[in-house]
Amino acid sequence: MERNRFEILQTLKLENPCLLIGWQSQDFGKIASTSIDFLNDHLEAKIVAELRPSGFYSFGGVKFKGNIVQIPETKLWASEKYNLLILKGEEPEFEHYKFINTIIDLANQFGTIQEIYTLSGTISYIPHTFERRILAVFNQSFLKDTLLSFGLQGMTWEGPPAINSYLIWVAKRRGISGISLWPEIPFYLAGRNDPEATRSVLLFLKRRFRLDIPLSKLDIEIMQRNEKLLRFRNENSEVDQYIQRLEKGLVLDEKEQFKLIREIEMFLDLNQ
Amino acid sequence: MGVRLYFEPDIKDPLMFVGWPGIGNIGILAVKTLKDILGAEEFGEIEAWEFFYPQKVTIREGLLENLEFPTNKFFYAKLKGKDILFFIGEEQPSEGGRGYGKGEKAYRMANLVMDVGIRFGCQRVYTSGACVSLCHHQVKPRVCAVVSSKELISEAKGFPNTFLMSELEDRSEGEGVITGLNGLLLAVAKMRGVEGMCLMGEIPDWLSGAAFPYPKASRSVIEVFAEILGIEVDLHFMDEMERQVDEMVEGFYSKFPPDMKKEYDKRKSIAMERPGTITIQAQIYIDEKFKKGGESSGEEPI
Numbered sequence: 001m002e003r004n005r006f007e008i009l010q011t012l013k014l015e016n017p018c019l020l021i022g023w024q025s026q027d028f029g030k031i032a033s034t035s036i037d038f039l040n041d042h043l044e045a046k047i048v049a050e051l052r053p054s055g056f057y058s059f060g061g062v063k064f065k066g067n068i069v070q071i072p073e074t075k076l077w078a079s080e081k082y083n084l085l086i087l088k089g090e091e092p093e094f095e096h097y098k099f100i101n102t103i104i105d106l107a108n109q110f111g112t113i114q115e116i117y118t119l120s121g122t123i124s125y126i127p128h129t130f131e132r133r134i135l136a137v138f139n140q141s142f143l144k145d146t147l148l149s150f151g152l153q154g155m156t157w158e159g160p161p162a163i164n165s166y167l168i169w170v171a172k173r174r175g176i177s178g179i180s181l182w183p184e185i186p187f188y189l190a191g192r193n194d195p196e197a198t199r200s201v202l203l204f205l206k207r208r209f210r211l212d213i214p215l216s217k218l219d220i221e222i223m224q225r226n227e228k229l230l231r232f233r234n235e236n237s238e239v240d241q242y243i244q245r246l247e248k249g250l251v252l253d254e255k256e257q258f259k260l261i262r263e264i265e266m267f268l269d270l271n272q
Numbered sequence: 273m274g275v276r277l278y279f280e281p282d283i284k285d286p287l288m289f290v291g292w293p294g295i296g297n298i299g300i301l302a303v304k305t306l307k308d309i310l311g312a313e314e315f316g317e318i319e320a321w322e323f324f325y326p327q328k329v330t331i332r333e334g335l336l337e338n339l340e341f342p343t344n345k346f347f348y349a350k351l352k353g354k355d356i357l358f359f360i361g362e363e364q365p366s367e368g369g370r371g372y373g374k375g376e377k378a379y380r381m382a383n384l385v386m387d388v389g390i391r392f393g394c395q396r397v398y399t400s401g402a403c404v405s406l407c408h409h410q411v412k413p414r415v416c417a418v419v420s421s422k423e424l425i426s427e428a429k430g431f432p433n434t435f436l437m438s439e440l441e442d443r444s445e446g447e448g449v450i451t452g453l454n455g456l457l458l459a460v461a462k463m464r465g466v467e468g469m470c471l472m473g474e475i476p477d478w479l480s481g482a483a484f485p486y487p488k489a490s491r492s493v494i495e496v497f498a499e500i501l502g503i504e505v506d507l508h509f510m511d512e513m514e515r516q517v518d519e520m521v522e523g524f525y526s527k528f529p530p531d532m533k534k535e536y537d538k539r540k541s542i543a544m545e546r547p548g549t550i551t552i553q554a555q556i557y558i559d560e561k562f563k564k565g566g567e568s569s570g571e572e573p574i
Binding site: 094097136141153154157158161164165166170 | 331367
């Protein structure tokens with residue numbers, strides 16, 4: 001363990017905490033960032049540590065977003081009340097194995113980690129009027145048996161791995177249970193926030209960890225979003241037709257998908 | 273973390289043949305083909321996760337079943353009183369966005385490979401790769417040798433169809449760089465007291481960026497390997513692969529403008545001092561032809 005890779009801002013000890021992880025990069029539906037921010041706000045979480053970015057990013061310049069310079073930040077919060085550690089970070093560009101191990105080492109400073117949960121959206125061809133299922137990947141079968149009763153759906157997939165799969169694979173090698181949660185995000189909401197998917201993740205976490213978190217504000221946000229989109233469907237027959245076809249389980253061709261994404265994003269940007 | 277041997281093979285003072293991917297995959301194809309001809313048995317690997325990002329995940333009904341990494345495997349074969357050890361790496365490690373086969377990780381991997389060789393008493397290691405030269409694709413590729421000490425020069429000179437780097441017109445001092453692990457391993461071997469030789473099959477400069485192998489050059493390298501081991505090898509099974517590649521190369525060649533072709537064909541009899549515009553134009557043509565598709569394959573990683 002290389003202690004110089006992170007900085008401890010506050011010392012405290014939790015008892016076999018669970019670690020929740022969300023990445024700000026590739027954050028479809030802004031699931032990870034909104035869920036993590038919501039939890040930190042509602043769980044009396046304190047920032048306890050920060051990862052030093054050196055060695056994990058190219059630093060060949062600087063990214064900016066909304067005219068503001070962005071630096072790759074990975075921070076850890078702790079909620080003593082719920083025995084939870086919460087990490088929000090930027091996926092590394094290099095040295096993924098070292099990065100993952102550093103995160104686990106860092107979290108272990110605050111109590112031996114029992115379970116790791118990663119939060120990320122997966123793009124789906126469902127319309128926004130459908131329920132957001134949470135697809136899940138487990139690194140151990142006993143966990144799967146326990147957690148499927150929470151309404152999660154086991155995922156089946158073969159292909160290039162995201163960092164979350166790599167992370168729970170490393171976790172297993174280190175004797176830690178790991179679950180990656182993948183709420184479905186309608187493809188045309190992937191580039192904007194999807195409060196309904198965020199709600200499905202938070203509801204799962206609320207039940208799993210018996211969190212006292214109010215979801216009513218989120219319910220209002222969902223209602224408002226759905227009303228807006230309904231209004232837009234009434235105004236724009238083409239968009240309505242596309243969504244209707246998705247509701248019937250039909251597939252849109254690539255051109256139609258791009259059109260729907262563009263129309264919805266433009267509408268949401270103008271009607272925030 | 274590092275090397276995992278499944279069992280201890282009964283080998284002593286083996287010759288070691290090592291291959292990683294590179295230009296035209298000339299070296300790795302030569303080493304892998306020799307390994308297959310000798311029926312070498314796998315006995316160990318370098319654990320990949322420290323060096324590479326996984327290539328594939330398999331998730332079934334919610335359970336993460338497997339994560340696949342590029343392989344880095346050791347094999348051995350016994351041959352008429354000679355023991356042979358092979359190492360074949362599917363990918364060269366990169367570090368911090370720098371080129372492949374550079375940096376601390378590459379150095380560490382080279383040392384892990386040598387750890388295994390030295391453990392069994394290896395005193396000689398052979399690597400292979402590509403020698404990008406001003407040769408013509410219709411002429412049988414030669415093999416260029418770079419050795420780790422003066423004592424090995426005469427040995428290398430005795431190999432068939434082989435020349436030393438210093439014999440190239442523009443390399444009279446025999447200087448140059450063997451990029452990547454096929455070169456770095458020789459340095460690590462030398463530092464650790466093991467003799468080494470890199471045997472590089474010639475590939476025309478304009479084909480060095482092509483996204484297909486160049487088996488013709490691998491064949492030339494295998495013929496030298498066979499000489500080293502004192503064996504005869506039947507390489508007819510490579511004919512079909514060579515024919516397919518030749519067909520592609522001839523396809524490009526047939527589209528050369530007449531002046532370019534005339535200039536290029538001089539290579540059949542004389543070595544040019546340096547590549548002219550012919551080479552550059554042809555290279556651009558190849559790059560365009562084999563440009564990889566964008567990253568958006570329509571699937572996101574899970």
